[in-house]
Amino acid sequence: MPVDYSGTWDIVSNVNFEAYMVALGIDFATRKIASMLKPQKVIKQDGDHFTIQTFTTFRNYECIFKIGEEYQEVTKGLDNRTCQTVVNWENDKLVCVQKGEKKNRGWKHWIQGDELHLELTCADQVCKQVYKRTL
Numbered sequence: 001m002p003v004d005y006s007g008t009w010d011i012v013s014n015v016n017f018e019a020y021m022v023a024l025g026i027d028f029a030t031r032k033i034a035s036m037l038k039p040q041k042v043i044k045q046d047g048d049h050f051t052i053q054t055f056t057t058f059r060n061y062e063c064i065f066k067i068g069e070e071y072q073e074v075t076k077g078l079d080n081r082t083c084q085t086v087v088n089w090e091n092d093k094l095v096c097v098q099k100g101e102k103k104n105r106g107w108k109h110w111i112q113g114d115e116l117h118l119e120l121t122c123a124d125q126v127c128k129q130v131y132k133r134t135l
């Protein structure tokens, strides 16, 4: 059975988010607000089709993709850039590459025990987040 990311996940830790936001060019005031947020992820997985919603009290973000199919992602409400984005499996890891103005941009998800892990990368900065299933 392949891994199933489906579920509702609440953030429990967020390391180096500030430097990741600086790398993305997010302004000071927005970073101060964003640093206080406790994102919740709602993931729907149907085979290789995914919807990942990120909810906060400030802004929400949604991305919809199929594994291996490049698409144009507009990071609306985040840094508002356009990327050519593709997500692939690396064993049970979800590995996303976001090609665009920012070098070395992407993210990786994996599941470890009852935790959802997320590494967000932009240029030389890596933000590491951990989520747990909602009770």
Ligand code: YOG
Pocket (backbone or CB within 6 Å): 021, 024, 026, 030, 031, 034, 037, 039, 041, 052, 054, 055, 056, 058, 059, 060, 061, 062, 063, 077, 078, 079, 107, 118, 120
């Ligand atoms: O997740 O792309 O799960 O899309 C990254 C925030 C703060 C807005 C969040 C709202 C980067 C202001 C999405 C944050 C900082 C700061 C929650 C990460 C940018 C702007 C919406 C992401 C992937 C993997 C799926």
